[in-house]
Amino acid sequence: MQSRPAARTGGLTGAKVGTFLARQGILIAFVLFMVGFTVANERFLEPDNILGVIRSSAILGVMALGVTFVVISGNLDLSVGSLMSFSTIVVLDLHDKLGPALAIPAMFAMTLAIGAVIGFLVGYLRLNSLIVTLGMLSAIHGLTLTYSGGQNMDIADKEGTWFSVFGQGEALGIPVPILIFAALAALLGIVLAKTPFGRKVYAVGGNGTAATFSGIRRARVVFSCYLVSAFCVATAGLIQASRSMGSQNTVGQGMELEVLAAVILGGASLMGGSGTIFKTVIGVLILGFIQNGLLLIGLEFYVQYVVTWIIIILAVWLDVAAKRGRLLSPIA
Amino acid sequence: QEYRIGITQNNVGVDSYQTTYEKAFIAAAEANDMVETVVLDAGGDVARQIAQMEDLIQQEVDAIIIWPTNGEAVIPAVRKAFQADIPVIVTNSNIAKQGFDFVASFSGPDNITQGARSAEIMCDRFKEMGIEDEAQIVQISGQPGYTTAIERAKGFEDRLPEVCPNVTLMETQPGDWNREKSQQVMEAFLVKYDDIDGVYAGDDNMGVGALNAAKAAGRAGDIVFVGATNFAVGYEAMANGDYWGSIYQSPVDDAEAALQTAIDVLEGKDVPFLNYFDTPKITQENMGDFSKPVF
Amino acid sequence: MAPGQLSTFLKRGAIWGFIVLELIFFSIAGEFMSLSEKAFMNWDNMLLLLKQSAPLGIIAMGMTLIMVNGNIDLSVGATFALAAIVLLDSMTWPFMAAMGDWAIPFAWMFALLTGVALGAINGFIVWKTGVDAFIVTLGAMLGFRGLVFMYNGEQPTSHLNWTLVDFAEAQFLGLHTATWFLLLVTAAMWWLMNRTVHGRNAYAIGDNREAAVNAGIRVGPHIMINFMIIGFLAALSAVVFYSESGSVNPNDGTLYELWVITAVVLGGTKLTGGSGSIISTFGGVLAIQILRKGLGHIGADTETVNLVIGLILIAVLFLDRQLNVRGKEALRV
Amino acid sequence: MTDKTPALRLENIVKTFPGVRALDGVSFEVLPGEVHALMGENGAGKSTLMKVLGGIHQPNEGRILVGEEPVVMANPLDAKAKGIVFIHQELSLAEELTVAENIYLGELPRKSFGRVDWKTLHARTDEILAQLKVGFDARTVVGTLSIANQQMVEIARALTVDAKAVIFDEPTASLTDAEKVVLFEVIEDLKRQGVGIIYISHRMEEIFRITDRISVLRDGQYRGTLVTAETDEDEVTQLMIGRSLDLSRNESHAELGDVAVEVRGLSCGDLYRDVSFEIRRGEVVGFYGLVGAGRTEIAETLFGLREPSFGQILLDGEEVRLHSPADAIARGISLVPEDRKGQGLVLGMNCRDNMTLPQVDDLKAGPFVAEGAEVAIFDQYRDRLDIRTPGWRQLVGNLSGGNQQKIVIGKWLSMHPTLLIVDEPTRGIDVGSKSEIHKLVRDLAAQGYAVMVISSEMPEVLHVSDRIVAMYHGELIRSFTSDEVTEDNLIQAISGIRPDEKAA
Numbered sequence A: 001m002q003s004r005p006a007a008r009t010g011g012l013t014g015a016k017v018g019t020f021l022a023r024q025g026i027l028i029a030f031v032l033f034m035v036g037f038t039v040a041n042e043r044f045l046e047p048d049n050i051l052g053v054i055r056s057s058a059i060l061g062v063m064a065l066g067v068t069f070v071v072i073s074g075n076l077d078l079s080v081g082s083l084m085s086f087s088t089i090v091v092l093d094l095h096d097k098l099g100p101a102l103a104i105p106a107m108f109a110m111t112l113a114i115g116a117v118i119g120f121l122v123g124y125l126r127l128n129s130l131i132v133t134l135g136m137l138s139a140i141h142g143l144t145l146t147y148s149g150g151q152n153m154d155i156a157d158k159e160g161t162w163f164s165v166f167g168q169g170e171a172l173g174i175p176v177p178i179l180i181f182a183a184l185a186a187l188l189g190i191v192l193a194k195t196p197f198g199r200k201v202y203a204v205g206g207n208g209t210a211a212t213f214s215g216i217r218r219a220r221v222v223f224s225c226y227l228v229s230a231f232c233v234a235t236a237g238l239i240q241a242s243r244s245m246g247s248q249n250t251v252g253q254g255m256e257l258e259v260l261a262a263v264i265l266g267g268a269s270l271m272g273g274s275g276t277i278f279k280t281v282i283g284v285l286i287l288g289f290i291q292n293g294l295l296l297i298g299l300e301f302y303v304q305y306v307v308t309w310i311i312i313i314l315a316v317w318l319d320v321a322a323k324r325g326r327l328l329s330p331i332a
Numbered sequence B: 001q002e003y004r005i006g007i008t009q010n011n012v013g014v015d016s017y018q019t020t021y022e023k024a025f026i027a028a029a030e031a032n033d034m035v036e037t038v039v040l041d042a043g044g045d046v047a048r049q050i051a052q053m054e055d056l057i058q059q060e061v062d063a064i065i066i067w068p069t070n071g072e073a074v075i076p077a078v079r080k081a082f083q084a085d086i087p088v089i090v091t092n093s094n095i096a097k098q099g100f101d102f103v104a105s106f107s108g109p110d111n112i113t114q115g116a117r118s119a120e121i122m123c124d125r126f127k128e129m130g131i132e133d134e135a136q137i138v139q140i141s142g143q144p145g146y147t148t149a150i151e152r153a154k155g156f157e158d159r160l161p162e163v164c165p166n167v168t169l170m171e172t173q174p175g176d177w178n179r180e181k182s183q184q185v186m187e188a189f190l191v192k193y194d195d196i197d198g199v200y201a202g203d204d205n206m207g208v209g210a211l212n213a214a215k216a217a218g219r220a221g222d223i224v225f226v227g228a229t230n231f232a233v234g235y236e237a238m239a240n241g242d243y244w245g246s247i248y249q250s251p252v253d254d255a256e257a258a259l260q261t262a263i264d265v266l267e268g269k270d271v272p273f274l275n276y277f278d279t280p281k282i283t284q285e286n287m288g289d290f291s292k293p294v295f
Numbered sequence C: 001m002a003p004g005q006l007s008t009f010l011k012r013g014a015i016w017g018f019i020v021l022e023l024i025f026f027s028i029a030g031e032f033m034s035l036s037e038k039a040f041m042n043w044d045n046m047l048l049l050l051k052q053s054a055p056l057g058i059i060a061m062g063m064t065l066i067m068v069n070g071n072i073d074l075s076v077g078a079t080f081a082l083a084a085i086v087l088l089d090s091m092t093w094p095f096m097a098a099m100g101d102w103a104i105p106f107a108w109m110f111a112l113l114t115g116v117a118l119g120a121i122n123g124f125i126v127w128k129t130g131v132d133a134f135i136v137t138l139g140a141m142l143g144f145r146g147l148v149f150m151y152n153g154e155q156p157t158s159h160l161n162w163t164l165v166d167f168a169e170a171q172f173l174g175l176h177t178a179t180w181f182l183l184l185v186t187a188a189m190w191w192l193m194n195r196t197v198h199g200r201n202a203y204a205i206g207d208n209r210e211a212a213v214n215a216g217i218r219v220g221p222h223i224m225i226n227f228m229i230i231g232f233l234a235a236l237s238a239v240v241f242y243s244e245s246g247s248v249n250p251n252d253g254t255l256y257e258l259w260v261i262t263a264v265v266l267g268g269t270k271l272t273g274g275s276g277s278i279i280s281t282f283g284g285v286l287a288i289q290i291l292r293k294g295l296g297h298i299g300a301d302t303e304t305v306n307l308v309i310g311l312i313l314i315a316v317l318f319l320d321r322q323l324n325v326r327g328k329e330a331l332r333v
Numbered sequence D: 001m002t003d004k005t006p007a008l009r010l011e012n013i014v015k016t017f018p019g020v021r022a023l024d025g026v027s028f029e030v031l032p033g034e035v036h037a038l039m040g041e042n043g044a045g046k047s048t049l050m051k052v053l054g055g056i057h058q059p060n061e062g063r064i065l066v067g068e069e070p071v072v073m074a075n076p077l078d079a080k081a082k083g084i085v086f087i088h089q090e091l092s093l094a095e096e097l098t099v100a101e102n103i104y105l106g107e108l109p110r111k112s113f114g115r116v117d118w119k120t121l122h123a124r125t126d127e128i129l130a131q132l133k134v135g136f137d138a139r140t141v142v143g144t145l146s147i148a149n150q151q152m153v154e155i156a157r158a159l160t161v162d163a164k165a166v167i168f169d170e171p172t173a174s175l176t177d178a179e180k181v182v183l184f185e186v187i188e189d190l191k192r193q194g195v196g197i198i199y200i201s202h203r204m205e206e207i208f209r210i211t212d213r214i215s216v217l218r219d220g221q222y223r224g225t226l227v228t229a230e231t232d233e234d235e236v237t238q239l240m241i242g243r244s245l246d247l248s249r250n251e252s253h254a255e256l257g258d259v260a261v262e263v264r265g266l267s268c269g270d271l272y273r274d275v276s277f278e279i280r281r282g283e284v285v286g287f288y289g290l291v292g293a294g295r296t297e298i299a300e301t302l303f304g305l306r307e308p309s310f311g312q313i314l315l316d317g318e319e320v321r322l323h324s325p326a327d328a329i330a331r332g333i334s335l336v337p338e339d340r341k342g343q344g345l346v347l348g349m350n351c352r353d354n355m356t357l358p359q360v361d362d363l364k365a366g367p368f369v370a371e372g373a374e375v376a377i378f379d380q381y382r383d384r385l386d387i388r389t390p391g392w393r394q395l396v397g398n399l400s401g402g403n404q405q406k407i408v409i410g411k412w413l414s415m416h417p418t419l420l421i422v423d424e425p426t427r428g429i430d431v432g433s434k435s436e437i438h439k440l441v442r443d444l445a446a447q448g449y450a451v452m453v454i455s456s457e458m459p460e461v462l463h464v465s466d467r468i469v470a471m472y473h474g475e476l477i478r479s480f481t482s483d484e485v486t487e488d489n490l491i492q493a494i495s496g497i498r499p500d501e502k503a504a
Ligand SMILES: Nc1ncnc2c1ncn2[C@@H]1O[C@H](COP(=O)(O)OP(=O)(O)OP(=O)(O)O)[C@@H](O)[C@H]1O
Pocket: A006, D017, D018, D020, D021, D022, D040, D041, D042, D043, D044, D045, D046, D047, D048, D049, D089, D388, D389, D398, D399, D400, D401, D402, D403, D428, D430
């Protein structure tokens, strides 16, 4: 049987522009905000400021990378903030007990173990991820308090250790946290976009039943996503600990929602099955630059809240409107 | 005669001051054969604190110590205890005046005075440096909405113009009692203002966060850092010569004072209504007089 | 009751089984660990439990509707705080102050209207933009909180009116005012969801929105009405609670959304929409409140409370799963 | 007939999607009391045309007339208000709700205070259900019904309102013969009441049985209208696909090889009991039965999706325990599932990725997915199955129903399985592709694969199978060779009558 191509429209440039807009709605929103802030305050685009914003977004950003995996696989992770506090406290405590070379792998192992527990509960036991991670948010906080006895953790000899390199070091004039963030984003971006595992993550999030029918071991994929998330959290905790060389038990508190906001702002759907690492990075940067931009303009923090609200909705609106090709929702 | 005393704290996990307070309180109670305690934590939530007050009343304890999450919202709950003939002792930060009738005593630091003292430390330092007429400063306040944060900021802002009328407070942003948050706020300040001579932080945790930011930008040497509630990190930074001054406040004293006040009330002793314990100034110059904080 | 019915009841009602377990546990543990001579299941204590469940419970009823509808509302905590501010602040407005205690019903009305208006804003955005409710209300959680701070900076907003407090503390037929509100709201929402066309449409939309659209249900306005209802209930919760406490911190109500959602999900409502029950939500609210109260009763410290609450949440979910396991021959997907 | 005013008329409708011109100036009308068939290959634009009519899509050009009056269908509500009832190709039901609530979705009868009038609702629903002769009542929860029964619920909606026109978009795709008969009675009734009916189907025998006229679309263009009584299948096929069909059966019998799969005394709860059969390499075994006969469940067990309570499964003579589809796939079993949307496809993923999903782990270049190899596989099966899509990047959710089904088939064919199980493989597939799929099945057998075909279409089973297994209520009643089988003894078998009982 001979095959005919489907009826097509000609090479309409309008349609191509439309498709591009649909794909890159969030990027365009990002550019618009940057232009807006630059107009409002000329310091905004200074290299120092840009680097500063990215550096302070790096911790949030690294966590958002992992949560992107979890969200694409169709689940949520509300425990990242609490888990990050745990990692930070643990690595600081072990630093003085074991030395940095042992403390770091030990902390990663402990964080990944908790990630594995969550992954087991959500992946293998199929418990609802929102509630499991909400429960873990509380439980891990309890664990952290038990571990630290509720005390702040500080590295005793702050000058005599190379531990500060992760948070405060620089290479080629670029702060190390930015380098870590960029490297991890590149690595995970490739994993998600190019490897069989990444493909499975999309399939499981897009339609878990169909994925199972295609021979994908769904539980294993979900489990792995939580491990990725825990790995990112551990990395974030490392940067955090190294940056301030000491910490409170609540250092990551409340970050789970910021992280989620960044991931969603990047266009990942909470229903699972869509989103990319690149867009998450954009989402992280938008949040970082909004905060910074408003701070530079000198608005009260609560004005920032309101502006962030408006910007989140406008950005996501632009994104979905571009995808569906019309501004207003078609629902009656 | 054994006293059963209930305490409802503000938010224990949030920082090591409150944790140390709780530990010290329990230790003091255990050391005293005469008392048994029920220790509750409101987790920063007024509704939960009010529920805990009701529970303590329902359990018929002999006295209630409350560390209010909101100095006014708890007044009706305090009145309930009063009506049930249970004496209430307020600790750490006071409740509002309408509630004074229902309260046996207050025990804690004077946050307004603390703010004022921080302003004095800052001003004195500027005078030593001879920049009291041109200095520009920023403030990083505590968690928005909390009495302690509000009172310290107020004390500072009221006192500063009295002692150093020409110092300008350029901007205030909250650091949420959080070192990392404060570090971010300070980073933005550093970009925004080329000339910052001083930073007042609502506690040393935030102060050290700001110091870290300034160090990273290579500008720590130009800035006078003054905080409050001298934490161990602040004390160390002071010892290193990075951090100028703070207010020495011990959670152990705070907790022991509260428990003692409660016992005194129960024993029918005459206690003053406002039981402030002293919170002296601490700076690089006099820090030798103080031991390093344990929290 | 036939055995078949009993087993379906158990399956549906994992939450009630869990409540019974909690009560037994805290009663026994209380005997050994509590300072109080009174039993945990003391009648007055149980009445207090109902009363203390009211702030979360009233909002949870609205959240059940929203979640059955296939949406979610993360802004309820901020709505709660803003309504409280309006309630307390409006009583100090000159014309209101002039009315004396007659200002109270007006203050309530203003607060409730605030809630409805905030809900309408959320609902309208969800309707017109088609942006997922999770995102809209996540934004609103920040935005409304910003409005809260704008109103009075970082200062608490206070107005202590003893008439109001006395009303809120009153007991009628043995139940506290707050309990009455909780029970009324529960009954009303049960009626709405099971007996009215609006309620049934809520289930249909949550189950299959496309089918509902195809069937000609006006999904947009429907969703907006539901957001107005939850806004109203969040405000009502504030009215009930702040009538008794008289002062609101700008931070009040933070994390309420998470607790409320937890209660609703514990009650068995699906996060994906289409199924859920008001009565089970009531169970979910009680379960959380008993847990908090019980842990206090036996004198658990902060670390333990956090640890236990977290693990229990997961355990209940697990229990529910075990009770609902389908036969071995079920499809393994 | 032309002197009557059409109940509905569509004029020069154009509808484009990004990259696709789905409708290219199509005109179409339906008269009152007429059953008008709309035919065309998969992706020809039938559903799109109906969605334009039903207010779900807005046309780029063209107009719609109801009676004489031009109208704008801005949304489904408008269409409904104009008396147009749309029975969708894809089920559009709320599964947690009852049958009654689904049938009256959007127009539940009301009492005061917005209360639902349950009494009226249930009474009316039961009346309609009686008319449809179905075995469930108004209070049944839709999610517990089989797909066929869910389809009947959809159809029941046509009877709830005073309709001017009813659109049936492939209503029989998942119905068995008995239910089809009921459906045709319903259509007759509606016709007598002067309702205009638009009927979309790929099944010629139905088209010739119930329709008055046939309009044909091809590649989004209108190709002409035929009067059913004056035409034949061949002419319609010509118009649809531009050539005639070769319907002869591929008789190239491969030598039957070894037993590829053997099932001994398999039971699974009360889904099916004590089922034994074997399929040899090179053999096509058809499974025929009524809805609920348990065929799908057997297939799912063989695919590792269900745990059997008793019995054994042997592959190449060796007993296996399959715990998951991954296990089954590793042993060379493939399943084209019954429910393509729920089980077969990730709708939000593109065509290529869907097709290669089961083998991503094998298609690797270093640590990465070998996208070139994937595209090659996709191209190969697109050509072989004639899948209409602008390219592999198109999201599967945007394909027409039949093309979606072809993606699923391609996905499993490309695995080169030992045992291929296909469950209702040609549901919603056009005649051209259907015969192509039948050929493919035969070819596979000829190449030495074992094939299990589950189908509710008797002609299909008769056409492709070497052997036919009849099932009734979870039991295997009888196995026929292609020489023994007749329509009569097959129908008796699937109604539970065993050969010995008949003799008695
Ligand atoms: N939402 C959409 N976005 C992009 N393309 C679409 C969309 N809906 C339909 N199409 C395309 O329009 C064409 C016509 O599809 P339609 O569903 O109308 O076919 P059909 O005739 O109903 O086929 P079938 O017999 O398989 O159901 C197809 O090429 C399809 O891919």
